[in-house]
Amino acid sequence: MIPHRLLAIIRKEFVQMRRDRLTLAMMLLLPFVQLVVFGLAINTDVKHVPMAVLDYSQSSESRRLIQSFTNSDYFDVVAWPRDTREISDLIDSGSLKVGLVIDPDYARDVRAGRVARAQVLVDASDPITASSTLSNSAGIANILGVQLLGRYLRPGTPFTPPEMPVQIDVRGWFNPDLLTANYIVPGLIGVILSMTMMMITAMAIVKERETGTLEQLITTPIKTWELMIGKIVPYVLMGYTQMTIALLVGIYGFHVPVRGSLLLMYALTLVYIGCYLGLGLVISTVARTQQQAMQMAFFLFLPTILLSGFMFPRAGMPEWVQILTLVIPLTYYLEIMRGIVLKGVGLVALWRWVAPMMALMVAILGIAMLRFKKRLD
Amino acid sequence: MSDLVVDVRDLTRRFGSFVAVDRVSFQIPRGTIFGFLGPNGAGKSTTIRMLLGILPVSEGEGRVLGFDIRTSSEEIRARVGYMSQRFSLYEDLTVLENLHFFGGVFGLSGARLDQKVRDLVEMTRLEGFEQQLAQGLPGGIRQRLALAASLLHDPEIVFLDEPTGAVDPALRRYFWERIAELSASGRTVMVTSHYMDEVERCHDICFIHHGRILAQGSPGLLKSRHLPGEMWQVRTPVRAEVAAHLSRVPGVSGAFPSGEMVRYLLDPGFDPAAPAAALSASGLTCSAPEPAEPTLEDVFVALSRKRGAS
Numbered sequence: 001m002i003p004h005r006l007l008a009i010i011r012k013e014f015v016q017m018r019r020d021r022l023t024l025a026m027m028l029l030l031p032f033v034q035l036v037v038f039g040l041a042i043n044t045d046v047k048h049v050p051m052a053v054l055d056y057s058q059s060s061e062s063r064r065l066i067q068s069f070t071n072s073d074y075f076d077v078v079a080w081p082r083d084t085r086e087i088s089d090l091i092d093s094g095s096l097k098v099g100l101v102i103d104p105d106y107a108r109d110v111r112a113g114r115v116a117r118a119q120v121l122v123d124a125s126d127p128i129t130a131s132s133t134l135s136n137s138a139g140i141a142n143i144l145g146v147q148l149l150g151r152y153l154r155p156g157t158p159f160t161p162p163e164m165p166v167q168i169d170v171r172g173w174f175n176p177d178l179l180t181a182n183y184i185v186p187g188l189i190g191v192i193l194s195m196t197m198m199m200i201t202a203m204a205i206v207k208e209r210e211t212g213t214l215e216q217l218i219t220t221p222i223k224t225w226e227l228m229i230g231k232i233v234p235y236v237l238m239g240y241t242q243m244t245i246a247l248l249v250g251i252y253g254f255h256v257p258v259r260g261s262l263l264l265m266y267a268l269t270l271v272y273i274g275c276y277l278g279l280g281l282v283i284s285t286v287a288r289t290q291q292q293a294m295q296m297a298f299f300l301f302l303p304t305i306l307l308s309g310f311m312f313p314r315a316g317m318p319e320w321v322q323i324l325t326l327v328i329p330l331t332y333y334l335e336i337m338r339g340i341v342l343k344g345v346g347l348v349a350l351w352r353w354v355a356p357m358m359a360l361m362v363a364i365l366g367i368a369m370l371r372f373k374k375r376l377d
Numbered sequence: 378m379s380d381l382v383v384d385v386r387d388l389t390r391r392f393g394s395f396v397a398v399d400r401v402s403f404q405i406p407r408g409t410i411f412g413f414l415g416p417n418g419a420g421k422s423t424t425i426r427m428l429l430g431i432l433p434v435s436e437g438e439g440r441v442l443g444f445d446i447r448t449s450s451e452e453i454r455a456r457v458g459y460m461s462q463r464f465s466l467y468e469d470l471t472v473l474e475n476l477h478f479f480g481g482v483f484g485l486s487g488a489r490l491d492q493k494v495r496d497l498v499e500m501t502r503l504e505g506f507e508q509q510l511a512q513g514l515p516g517g518i519r520q521r522l523a524l525a526a527s528l529l530h531d532p533e534i535v536f537l538d539e540p541t542g543a544v545d546p547a548l549r550r551y552f553w554e555r556i557a558e559l560s561a562s563g564r565t566v567m568v569t570s571h572y573m574d575e576v577e578r579c580h581d582i583c584f585i586h587h588g589r590i591l592a593q594g595s596p597g598l599l600k601s602r603h604l605p606g607e608m609w610q611v612r613t614p615v616r617a618e619v620a621a622h623l624s625r626v627p628g629v630s631g632a633f634p635s636g637e638m639v640r641y642l643l644d645p646g647f648d649p650a651a652p653a654a655a656l657s658a659s660g661l662t663c664s665a666p667e668p669a670e671p672t673l674e675d676v677f678v679a680l681s682r683k684r685g686a687s
Contacts, residue, residue, distance in 0.1 A: 008481025012470065019469045019510075212465030216526075219429050220482045221455040 005222050009230025031246035050096040052079040052087050059107030068144050074136040098122050185250035186337035187310040190330045194276045201280025202293040232277050239273040259344025275329035278364035285371040304330050332357035382407050382565045387437035397423045399588040410560045412579030413569040420588040421569040425536050458532035462539045464519045468512035483530035497525040517548045537568040573674035591680040600671045606645050608671045610638040613663035626655045633678050
């Protein structure tokens with residue numbers, strides 16, 4: 001049975017939450033706004049990239065290749081330069097990002113079944129456009145290549161596959177369309193939860209310290225764990241609400257497929273929320289004012305989003321930074337969420353991420369409990 | 378259980394090198410009103426917070442209701458009420474929500490809690506304010522709400538820290554009536570104040586200054602022990618000059634302004650006519666000296682002067 005004291009705290013937190021309309025509205029709007037901003041504005045699958053085409057082949061085959069590029073929506077042909085020099089000038093001036101150069105022998109090679117060559121020049125000062133262009137043009141070349149290969153298939157004759165016209169590895173196995181939303185949304189849920197859970201918990205307790213109600217609470221027979229749990233439970237529900245809003249926007253607004261189990265996702269999210277609520281509690285035991293609490297939350301938040309792999313792949317970081325990222329709960333939660341949402345994998349495959357995240361939660365809540373003494377000094 | 382509900386010996390609290398409470402000892406018998414008197418910063422709140430286990434004790438020992446304040450603060454907290462110096466209820470909760478919350482935290486629930494809240498709303502005259510948020514309430518109503526919140530669990534002792542600190546005279550009177558009622562119903566009240574006049578209603582008084590106890594005892598005892606002689610007063614618009622002048626008259630051991638008066642203590646065996654003659658010779662505007670009832674303020678002035686001189 002839940003003790004009355006605990007219930008009293010939980011009920012009070014809900015009333016206060018409801019009364020602070022501004023904060024409540026922000027908490028509920030945050031997942032929506034964040035998703036729309038990250039999902040629409042920060043879009044790394046770049047479409048309609050301005051492209052120049054230099055066609056030395058001038059054949060029906062080469063026109064078909066150009067058409068494949070323009071049909072993809074990823075590229076718009078904006079210029080027809082006369083030589084490669086002109087292309088590099090256009091790229092230097094920034095008026096276009098990509099140039100397609102088709103070999104004079106292109107049509108002859110295609111007809112002869114040899115490897116036909118085309119060259120893609122890309123403005124590499126914009127790495128996101130560059131990588132997107134590289135993979136998109138490789139994809140286009142492959143599709144075209146498969147179509148061409150079909151010509152050599154004759155009924156009743158043995159099939160010896162010739163070389164593909166272009167052979168480039170395409171990244172994003174689990175995200176073949178290279179849609180940013182698919183990649184961003186699961187991570188963004190983690191980012192939103194980390195920030196709000198940590199901040200809201202820390203602020204709620206520090207506010208009580210500032211206004212003197214904590215002293216009044218301490219003079220009641222309430223136990224440390226009752227106060228802690230009573231403070232945490234309402235915010236766990238708040239976290240789940242935020243996550244649900246973000247998921248709904250992701251699924252219906254950005255068509256993010258959720259391939260794995262929602263139940264597993266919600267269950268593991270509890271561990272993750274526990275980590276950041278615990279960090280909020282720890283902050284509240286250190287910070288004396290709400291302003292300090294806010295600053296400390298931001299202090300922890302920045303490495304969380306920068307190092308966890310949300311913004312930049314961890315594989316690209318120096319080894320010592322990679323070790324550092326192992327104490328960031330979001331590091332594990334990202335893998336878990338991307339695993340469930342994009343790969344559709346289950347607990348067995350995720351266990352190597354779940355176990356350390358649970359260990360982190362136990363450690364953080366343990367520290368919070370130890371520090372969260374019922375004393376004022 | 379002993380009849381002393383509070384028994385404190387050599388209680389000391391340091392903050393770094395600052396000694397906020399210095400070897401304080403006092404006892405409070407059950408059912409009495411104990412006045413803890415002294416100026417701001419004298420160590421009154423610090424002492425109460427040690428009794429409640431909010432602040433750890435640096436040195437010394439104390440028992441509240443027989444429980445050791447260093448080890449059994451949980452037991453103590455369940456049995457005592459505390460109204461802190463500043464309003465420390467939830468501003469964003471209504472009057473009723475605050476009372477229900479603190480009642481719940483003290484383990485009350487259901488019909489018992491509802492009844493208790495109704496009784497206290499009536500006793501503290503909060504009818505009509507039940508649904509209002511605490512933050513919009515006038516100071517007096519907030520104080521009454523804080524009093525109600527400290528009484529929810531029928532505490533055996535109530536610690537009231539400056540309940541009349543910033544309230545109007547009518548409310549001060551109201552508070553002292555409630556304090557008298559609590560005492561009449563067998564509860565013990567420890568109340569701090571820096572108003573000397575209102576603590577005349579206490580059974581026992583403890584003067585504290587710079588963390589040290591200057592004197593303690595019943596108001597009558599304090600006056601007879603620390604005011605040897607007669608209190609006199611003169612009415613004057615030039616209080617500082619008159620006080621300074623009187624201080625030089627032999628037999629006048631202390632003269633201080635109080636309201637529109639200057640009060641002074643005439644040591645035993647001296648002629649009351651001498652100060653009067655000295656004043657009229659000075660040419661300062663003032664009325665003729667008249668005998669005055671000794672007050673606790675006189676005691677406090679006499680005590681702090683003696684301490685300052687030594």
